[in-house]
Every structure is written in C-alpha cells, then in structure tokens.
Amino acid sequence: MANAEVLERNETGIAAALGVLKQQFGEACQTGQAMREQHGHTTTWLPNQAPDVVIFAKSTDDVSAIVKTCATHKVPVIAYGTGTSLEGHVNAPAGGVCIDLTEMSRIVAVNDQDLDCVVQPGVTREQLNTHLRDRGLFFPIDPGANASLGGMASTRASGTNAVRYGTMKDNILALEVVLPSGEVIRTGTRAKKSSAGYDLTRLMVGAEGTLGIITEITLKLQGIPEAMSSARCSFESVDAACQAVMATIQYGIPVARIELLDAMSVKAANAYSKLDLPETPLLLLEFHGSETGVAEQAEMFGAIAEEMGGTGFEWTTKAEDRTKLWQARHDMYWASLQLRPGTKGVSTDVCVPISRLAECVTAATEKAAELGLLAPIVGHVGDGNFHTLPLIDMENAEEVAKAEGFVSWLNDLAISMGGTCTGEHGIGQGKKPYLRKELGGAVDVMAAVKAAIDPEGIMNPGKIF
Numbered sequence: 001m002a003n004a005e006v007l008e009r010n011e012t013g014i015a016a017a018l019g020v021l022k023q024q025f026g027e028a029c030q031t032g033q034a035m036r037e038q039h040g041h042t043t044t045w046l047p048n049q050a051p052d053v054v055i056f057a058k059s060t061d062d063v064s065a066i067v068k069t070c071a072t073h074k075v076p077v078i079a080y081g082t083g084t085s086l087e088g089h090v091n092a093p094a095g096g097v098c099i100d101l102t103e104m105s106r107i108v109a110v111n112d113q114d115l116d117c118v119v120q121p122g123v124t125r126e127q128l129n130t131h132l133r134d135r136g137l138f139f140p141i142d143p144g145a146n147a148s149l150g151g152m153a154s155t156r157a158s159g160t161n162a163v164r165y166g167t168m169k170d171n172i173l174a175l176e177v178v179l180p181s182g183e184v185i186r187t188g189t190r191a192k193k194s195s196a197g198y199d200l201t202r203l204m205v206g207a208e209g210t211l212g213i214i215t216e217i218t219l220k221l222q223g224i225p226e227a228m229s230s231a232r233c234s235f236e237s238v239d240a241a242c243q244a245v246m247a248t249i250q251y252g253i254p255v256a257r258i259e260l261l262d263a264m265s266v267k268a269a270n271a272y273s274k275l276d277l278p279e280t281p282l283l284l285l286e287f288h289g290s291e292t293g294v295a296e297q298a299e300m301f302g303a304i305a306e307e308m309g310g311t312g313f314e315w316t317t318k319a320e321d322r323t324k325l326w327q328a329r330h331d332m333y334w335a336s337l338q339l340r341p342g343t344k345g346v347s348t349d350v351c352v353p354i355s356r357l358a359e360c361v362t363a364a365t366e367k368a369a370e371l372g373l374l375a376p377i378v379g380h381v382g383d384g385n386f387h388t389l390p391l392i393d394m395e396n397a398e399e400v401a402k403a404e405g406f407v408s409w410l411n412d413l414a415i416s417m418g419g420t421c422t423g424e425h426g427i428g429q430g431k432k433p434y435l436r437k438e439l440g441g442a443v444d445v446m447a448a449v450k451a452a453i454d455p456e457g458i459m460n461p462g463k464i465f
Helices: 011-028 033-038 060-073 125-135 149-154 200-204 238-250 263-273 291-307 319-330 332-337 354-371 397-416 432-439 442-453
Strands: 053-056 077-080 097-100 107-111 116-119 172-178 184-186 213-220 227-234 255-261 282-289 311-316 348-351 377-380 385-388
Touching: 011 053, 011 060, 033 053, 060 077, 060 097, 060 172, 060 213, 077 149, 077 213, 107 125, 116 125, 125 149, 149 213, 172 200, 227 291, 227 319, 238 255, 238 282, 238 291, 238 354, 255 263, 255 319, 263 319, 263 332, 263 377, 282 291, 282 319, 291 311, 319 332, 348 397, 354 377, 354 385, 354 397, 397 432, 432 442
Parallel strands: 053 097, 077 097
Antiparallel strands: 107 116, 116 213, 172 184, 172 213, 227 282, 227 311, 255 282, 255 377, 348 385, 377 385
C-alpha cells in the first residue's frame, strides 16, 4: 500500500500540451518543482507523484480550454482543491496537468427562500458557512478539514453531521461539469426533485474526478437551528459506547452528531486541547431543534447511557463549551500524532451496518494491539462509520508491513460484515485493492461508464480502477 502505482507517460503529448498551455495561460501556468510537489500531496502515506504543470484556473472557460488541449494531446488532467483527501486522489501517476481550482472561489448565488445556493468549486465549507451565517442558514456537511466544496463533491464527503443531514450526495441538486472532451454540461436544476432521465449529478458525485471536472455546484442549505445542545459521556469499554450508539439510533432520537473517541484518542485530546476528560471511551453528541426539543433529546440519551454503564454524562447549550469540545474532535488527527512524535498517521476508514458496529470496532482495537500498533480510533458512529489512525515509523519496513496488513484486514472485515471499505474517504489509489472485493462485477460496469465518457482515460488516471 505504501507504493503508488506508476503509469506510462505520454512524453510527446505532455511536451506539446505544455507548450500550448504556457502560451495560453502565462504566469498562471507553474512548473516549479516545489509547486508541482505541493499539488501531488495529500494527507496519506502514499508517495508524492507530482504533475508536470500546475495551472490556476479562474473560470469554467479556463477549465474547458485546458481540458480541450489535454484531450487533443492525450494528456492526463487532475483537479486540485485544498489537498485534504486521504487516499492519493491528486497524485499524478502518469504526470500531466493539475488544474488548481482555488481561485474559482465565488459564491455565485444564495436563494434564501428556496434554501439553496450556487458556488464555484474552490469555495471551502468554512467560507460558505461564514457567508451564510447572517442569513440564518448553514451548509451541514462537515468532514473536519476545511475542504473545498468541489473536492467534497468529488469524493462524496461526509463527516460529523451525516447521521442527521446525510452526505454530499444527499445535499447536491445540480452540477456544472467539464467533460473529458472539454464540453460543459449541467446535470440538473434547482428543483428539489426530478425524474428527468439518468441521475448524472449522483454519477459525478463521488467519481473522484475520473469522469469530469466540477466547476459549479448547486447545494441544499439548512436553517440554523433555534437551539443546539452538546453532550458527553464516558464508558468502560468501546463495546459499551457502541451499544449506546445503537440504542440511540434504534430509539429514533434525532441526533445531529454522535462521535466516538476511544481511550487513546481521549488521552491525545486531553494533552493537545487542554481538556480533563476521563481517559476511557467517550461519546460526543449534538442535538438540533427547539430549546425544549434539544433538552428532551439530551435527557433521553442520558437515560440510555446510564443503562449501558455510562458515567460523567453532561450536556450544555453554552456555545463556548460546545465549540471547545467539537474543536477538540476536529483536531484529533494532529492530537493523535503527538502520541508518538515523528511518526506518520495512516488514516483509514470503514463503515458497517449499525448492528455490527460494536463488533467491528472492538475487533479493530484487539487486532491493532495484537500487532503492536498504536492506532487510536474515532468515528462518526451514528451511521456505522469509524476511522483508525495507525502511527507508523515509515523508515521501519516491518512496521509499515504490519500497518499494511492491518488496513487490509480491516477492509476485509468490514466487507464481510456487509459494510464498505470506505465510508467517506473514497477509493483513490489507496483503496483500489478492495473495491472489487466489495462490489464484484459492478466494478466492470463502472469501468464501462468510464470508458464511454473518457475513452482516452485522461481524467485522473490510476484512481478507483
């Protein structure tokens, strides 16, 4: 897994395309080594595979022009947002052209009455929510990182609010997409539902840039709730915490977020975020609704937690207390790295049916201990999704091999439980070995769609398939 696949380069085509693109885009066309390596990097243990050139697009017309040149010369094209993906999505295994979309960061329109907005792909989720706050609206998908909305759409991102508000596929109404030919299409309208033909919006959402480049997104919005409350509760074991999660979901309590931190993660959060939580498995929850509603929801969860042996249950509506807890959760990647300074965090995720969650998380904890791996676990467990972060000395070949074996074992376990090898990270390069195990012949159908839309294979090659 630590080796990224290298694909054959089209040296003649790349040289010809670079000549045209430099003439077209001038200083927006960057070929410096540092710039190229920056755009071949994500938060992953896969090695960097830099593109040959980075072009900063400012408009859909720019993207279309770049793609047309690349199509003419059969040169790979990779879209780049903020570089926060986790499975080598922006690596350039055959070289080629990276289109940086960060300057396409305009919020085109906000339609308050219809609860939707139109944004360019370089807009980040924090930028959008800052813009929406004074209108009493927000966009709920929160993967933790301040990712670009184009990247979030391309990887079908999820996050802490998914149990209440769904994932990116549930919150996108329409897309503008530049196809591998350079043609620009729209996949839908602002209507809240449609039966008009194939659902091309959902085809593009999660395609990881292998079918086209998203240049505009129409998003659903939500009203900021009248009240929010957050709760926390400690448990003696991961199993007990997961049992509380399952009961909460089965009782139909409309939680907005329900997050698990194992004991190791709580220890890391205490040190990094200056907290004093009991260093045992912890659940963090958030409830949205009326003042009466959020109080009732918190109290109902408290009763469930008590039945499962939960201790130290507390809930609050104070914004500063809620912010402190959720900031600590969002900082878990950096906090975990402090558990073993100098190592690399290898983040991987799986998702299983909620009834198998406790079994899967407990097995992952035991397997990591058996292998001698330090691997804290956190998860958006309200929908059966969790992450583990083995902390690896990348210079130690034996340790790297153990981590590879652990990740492979965990993916196989989740699939055997009727789950998926990735709840929200996507396939990219890192999860390719497990896709066919999960979906079998459906992968051939995906490949046929890819071949029909992108016959020359120039769109983000080496990803998914």
